[in-house]
Amino acid sequence: MAGVRLPQHRYSRTESTRLLCAGVYQDPSFRRRVISELVDHQERPVAPPSGIDVLPVLAHALRVTRQESRTAALMLAAWCGFLLSDVVMFWDSLSDRWGEGAEVGFGDVFTAFYQGDEKLTGGLPLPWSQFYAFVALALWFAHVMRTQSADGRRADLPDPVARAAAGAGRGVTLLAAAFALFYWYRYVSGVLDGTVQTPYPLLFPLAVALIAWWHQTAQRRALCRWLSRWTFRRATQPDLPPGPLYEDLLTAIRREQEAALTLYEPDSPFVGMGSPRDAWSFAMELRRRAAPSANGAPVPHQNEGPLTAERALTMLEGQLVRLRESAALTGKDRLREIEVDRVVYLPGGVGRTEELRIGGTADAGLPTPDGRRPVNGRPVYDPAQVAAHLAEAVDEGGEGRRVFLRVRIGAWHEQVVVTVLVRLHTQGGMLVLEVAPHVLGPVRKDFAAMDALVEKLPETWVRGALRALGNGPAIGVDTAIGALGTIARDIGTGWSDRDSVPDVPRFSLRQVAGTKGLSPYQEMDVTRYIKTIQERIVNGVRQALQEHGYQTDQFEQHVYQLGGGSVFIQDMSGGAVSTGRHGSAHAHPSAPAHGAPRTDPR
Incomplete structure (x- = not known):
């Protein structure tokens, strides 16, 4: 058979x-x-x-x-x-x-x-x-x-x-x-x-x-x-052996491996990503530029509404894609194979093959107000479900359903895998950026x-x-x-x-099957990859602020790249910064910069 x-x-x-x-x-x-x-x-x-x-x-x-x-x-x-x-x-x-x-x-x-x-x-x-x-x-x-x-x-x-x-x-x-x-x-x-x-x-x-x-x-x-x-x-x-058991199993695993979605438990959301490296984040207040740009031209996107997470992530993706293209033209660096996509994390509580209505809720495990599961004939890992959750969750900034930009580099013949998860949201007139690098070590010798x-x-x-x-x-x-x-x-x-x-x-x-130890060369490469990705993330945020008509002087003044690979942000007006695995965010309220009238974000 x-x-x-x-x-x-x-x-x-x-x-x-x-x-x-x-x-x-x-x-x-x-x-x-x-x-x-x-x-x-x-x-x-x-x-x-x-x-x-x-x-x-x-x-x-x-x-x-x-x-x-x-x-x-x-x-x-x-x-x-x-x-x-x-x-x-x-x-x-x-x-x-x-x-x-x-x-x-x-x-x-x-x-x-x-x-x-x-x-x-x-x-x-x-x-x-x-x-x-x-x-x-x-x-x-x-x-x-x-x-x-x-x-x-x-x-x-x-x-x-x-x-x-x-x-x-x-x-x-x-x-x-x-x-x-x-x-x-x-x-x-x-x-x-x-x-x-x-x-x-x-x-x-x-x-x-x-x-x-x-x-x-x-x-x-x-x-x-x-x-x-x-x-x-x-x-x-x-x-695989014949029979309906393995046919169903193959269908489910193939769908889950190809989906830009995963279910998670709050205690261990990043299963499969590897060991976490120093995460960092910052928050800053969004302020519109009141004056025209330096050459007298109108401020781009000034009248197109506020900066959204969707627009900002699109610019971050552009920065990373250009990094991949430039690396492919100039040498054999693994950055030429960088993978960039979006992935949505959903709280657990729904079966892997359970049929639900498409999108519509930040928690797939929650019933409808009448106490019944919403049904529309699509499993949670179905491509239509994934697309709906990605579209709905990218700008909501909720606690349960979270959209990340996933940046992945497989180096040393996939023996070392660097994954950087980036989350960005812009609710309440604030820009909040969260970056979580992870590293998978080589397979057992x-x-x-x-x-x-x-x-x-x-x-x-x-x-x-x-x-x-x-x-x-x-x-x-x-x-x-x-x-x-x-x-x-x-x-x-x-x-x-x-x-x-x-x-x-x-x-x-x-x-x-992986090990945590890296060779000196592998550690050097991991550090370089993470620093390069972080630099592109900062450039993408800067570009998003500039092209959507927001002030960037405070951002330019206080963002530095440190030798340890962290992004350091000094006292930021109306913002907060957190770096490192045990970092915490501290708000720094202060007056607007001299000569820069404060305007409310729109």
Whole structure:
């Protein structure tokens, strides 16, 4: 049965998308979280894309779980065969010892397991299948400890804690390896001295290793086929599984990733944007210029009404577009790829597919006065809804529904993403500007380690066999846990109520897979991008004031660019300024400038 084909998105072929797809092969916990957030929480919209397309990531995660389930089924068959061989061997041994006609039951066999047998276990009071099961658990636990140690290093734990975790991981690994060697020592020595006369303790671990070899080969083949540097941009990525569940999910995610709208919760509105940098804002009183311009020409737009947020944002967009065009003409600076668009933030409370009337309210979750939801047949992420909210909210300056100018730069092959959100409103004769920069750091380095793995392929059969023999037991436990989780999720999805309580984006794949540390060069570039964008914002505000007939002398006098990247505004008549993450706004009432008659804004 054909699967659900993935649509193309502007971020479907980015480096970040490729690395996150590779991450679901590298990190089982990341893979499980991808599926949990995108499939299990169907009521939860996805966060703004920030340089990735989550659909290929989900498709690869689901593909790995299907492969994992097949491997787990083969491992289960091998382990059942191993256990059955022990039962048969001990049953035959008891029958031989007790003589013909003796009745041997399962209880007798179970008791004999832990009494030892000189010809089967060399006197060891444990059947070989259970002995090897303990070896597998020990090797799996050592693998988990090594993974946790690596996670601790990525989490920037204090050095003593990170060293202790790494030491514990190494210690557990050595103990597990010693336990595995003890198993093989007992078997080989028993075969040599004649106290062990069964081949199954050798055959079934080899069968487990063979299954692990097949599993790892399938994973590496997938990486080479879809996710290597040479194939990713032209390869057709795997489909989603067939069925209405994934068809509906694809439609919803595609609509949300392409929409210039997102739902939010007040405690965490900017999910997916990354770490906030120093935000800044200012407020100033708008005063009309009473006199003609310097050359005697009439003041532009003097009689066209007050300056609105729509007009000011249009001029800011023009400044940023010209910046992009000039950068494209003069070099390879990432500013040539700057993305500028408008996005509206709506308070949560409405379902991702719930049909509402178009626009008309600053809070999509509020009912109408008669207590019912307004219905007009369009989901909140529908393009018509988005256009209506953008048009209605741009000049309202409300608390709930907010329109931002979103300026985005994806640098270092989308490894560093700078997003600057700009909000401007002009109510009450005031101009208020708010600027909030955010930075997403590079994707985890262990995800990129996939490239080194692919470059080593194909590997020799000896190396592959040794690797599978060592990793086979841990792979068996890992795939068993993953398969049980898949079964539980499928059962839960089948019985769950799809009409869950509406939610907002709470999880960003890109942000979870990112790191906070930047290299010195990356930090320099981030600082340069933010400063350049801020300079264009200031120019855009200046242009808007000049071209709409407002006084700019106070603005020109008190706006400076500081070395720290902040915009500093000195005492401003009738205005306020706030800079920095912990800044506050202070009003500075003062008299009009000498020789400049005060006029009320119109």
